[in-house]
Amino acid sequence: MTALPKEALRRGWCPSTLRPMETGDGWLVRLHPPGAQLTPPQLRRIAALAAEHGNGLVEISARANLQIRGVTPASHPMLVERLLAERLVDEHEGDGPQRLTLVSPLAGACRHSGASRSEEPGIHEHSRDRRSAGDSSAPTIGDEVQGLQALGVAAPRNDGQxxxxxxxxxxxxxxxxxxxxxxxxxxxxxxxxxxxxxxxxxxxxxxxxxxxxxxxxxxxxxxxxxxxxxxxxxxxxxxxxxxxxxxxxxxxxxxxxxxxxxxxxxxxGLGGLAETAAPAPRPAPRRAGLFALAGDRFAALVNLPFGRCDAATLDRLGAGVGTQQADIRFSPWRGLAFRNLSHVDAEAMLALANNLGLITRDDDPRLSVQACAGSPACSRAEAPAMADAAKLAEAASDLLAQGATLHVSGCIKSCAHPAAADLTLVGRDGRYDVVLGGTARDKPLATLDLSTLMARLQPGEEIHARLTNAARITGPRG
Structure with missing residues (x-):
């Protein structure tokens, strides 16, 4: 293959493997694996290719797509050659969507998804917290479920088939x-x-x-x-x-x-079908943790903080899967679902991901924060959105725990989250336009630098008070 001409690298479209997008840190190459799934060895192979032909950073988008950052004009042809030869991607020509549909990462596998959100933490999170504290005697989920069954108590589960x-x-x-x-x-x-x-x-x-x-x-x-x-x-x-x-x-x-x-x-006039009522809203889904599947199998859902990790982390996840029969799906919550695991393997995967600093609990405040790459990775960004998002998530952790949502965008394009959030921050000349309860295109309340903004997020400040009211309406997850 030969390198693509510069005029082919338009902004504002959806990149693919064959048609990358130019960014501040090189080309962004989006992958669409066949059937939207990978095996553990395939995940490790993509991690190796990202390190060899990109800058070693990988992302999962809000449309559950995997993408490699930092690819160069020289390395792109070699990357594409390997991806196609090893059947790691399924691409077609044209400007239309490479993948049109979005499904749950448990689609086709989930007969019931673990315990209800009110019950499941008592098993999963308690036992993992004890093990992470060095208590080797702490029971696994399997131990605790078997203990409940021995007492004649049904293992917690839901009927959300x-x-x-x-x-x-x-x-x-x-x-x-x-x-x-x-x-x-x-x-x-x-x-x-x-x-x-x-x-x-x-x-x-x-x-x-x-x-x-x-x-x-x-x-x-x-x-x-x-x-x-x-x-x-x-x-x-x-x-x-x-x-x-x-x-x-x-x-x-x-x-x-x-x-x-x-x-x-x-x-x-489209479709020619009879009109019906909209389906009733359902409870917010669990986005991370342990999920029970059919046939006594389990899935571990792991999310990347703000949708990004390095290739070494991706490789360790692929290597940590305890069975080669597992399949991996991508999640619109910017993560991965490791499916078809045993109790033990699912527990081990969550423990590994937790040790790698990834998101393994549905109450992790980082799940309520959407952030784009920001500067310098994106040449259009006017602020380091992703780096600042980590600081803001910590500063606003109490608000996020109450149910508030935060969107940090490097520019008005809002690539990470076009919809409204309780607090939307839009990069402007190194500072942020502050929008409450709106999108990046709505009128800002103020324009603040990061330190002032973090101060305004503290109790007693106006922004904190208004977000507290918004969170009170939304309510906490779980």
């Missing part, structure tokens, strides 16, 4: 719509199996939500709902909607960029 196989439906949709031209690169179809890992918090153009066994309702721009329909019919319905959207967009490409840009009448 998925109503459809979202992974299979996602694959069918991807296959069916790949040939549609004219779809924006950021277009998204969420396939929600109706189980415990609700995806209500993620924006999309089309949302499929299972409401009964084998049947889904179809949401268009989250405003118009149709169905319910059989999951077997859903791929054809999605194709019909997207082809209709592509035709409308071709007639007015500057005005129509996403499904939400269509009029209510135009939206209603």
């Amino acid at each position: 998925g109503l459809i196989d979202a992974a299979a439906l996602s694959a069918a949709i991807e296959e069916r719509v790949r040939s549609i031209a004219g779809l924006p690169a950021k277009h998204c179809v969420i396939v929600d199996d109706g189980g415990r890992q609700a995806l209500d918090g993620f924006a999309c153009d089309i949302r499929l939500v299972a409401v009964e066994s084998g049947r889904v309702v179809v949401g268009l721009a989250d405003t118009i709902w149709r169905g319910p329909v059989s999951e077997l019919d859903a791929p054809a319905i999605v194709e019909t909607v997207l082809r209709g959207f592509a035709r409308a967009r071709s007639a007015a490409p500057e005005r129509i960029r996403r499904l939400r840009d269509l009029s209510a009448a135009a939206l209603s």
